[in-house]
Amino acid sequence: MIIAEQLKHKNLAEYLLYLWQVEDLIRAYKANISDISSHYIERIDGVSPERKEAMQRWYQMQIDIMKAEGVMLKGHTTASLHVLKSLENAQHALELPPSSDIYDTTYKQALPLIVELRAMRRAKQETAVTLTPSHSQASENSEVATALELVYGVRLLMMKGKPISPETQDAMSTLLKWLYLLSDKALSQGQTV
DSSP states (O other): OHHHHHHHHHOHHHHHHHHHHHHHHHHHTTTOHHHHHHHTGGGOTTOOHHHHHHHHHHHHHHHHHHHHTTOSSSSOOHHHHHHHHHHHHHHHHHHSSSOOHHHHHHHHHHHHHHHHHHHHHHHHHHHOSSOOOOTTOOOTTOHHHHHHHHHHHHHHHHHTTOOOOHHHHHHHHHHHHHHHHHHHHHHHTTOOO
């Protein structure tokens, strides 16, 4: 909750990644607010009891939203999809001239990575017995969703203590630079979530 409020106004890409993490945390605890509170919220240091109660209410609200929207097992809330759409809108606006040199350079660095990620996803789907939807529920054509999926996946591996190759770290860094520029653009356009 605290992090979400900060990110919402500073960096929409990080805000969206945080929302995905919250959704997965809720799923991991099977939407049990008591477990989320005792195993997660109560372990946060430096937060007042009042703030922890507010966090518990916020997580309960997220649980209620996920249940109401039918995304307890998979998928994302409307709020998450709205943030994704804001980033995609910023990308479309930046594709129109005049665009900034820094954006063009960063996008040209990110695009080959996105193309490679899509090819890897297609190859994986072709060999899979059961196709599973991508994390973002976005169309396969969404460059933003593809980049976010890689960043989210790598962060999950890092949290699990898995080794991340230097190439993957470099790819994530490049994609994050591009996503941060999109976030800045979306916020400067007055897109709010």
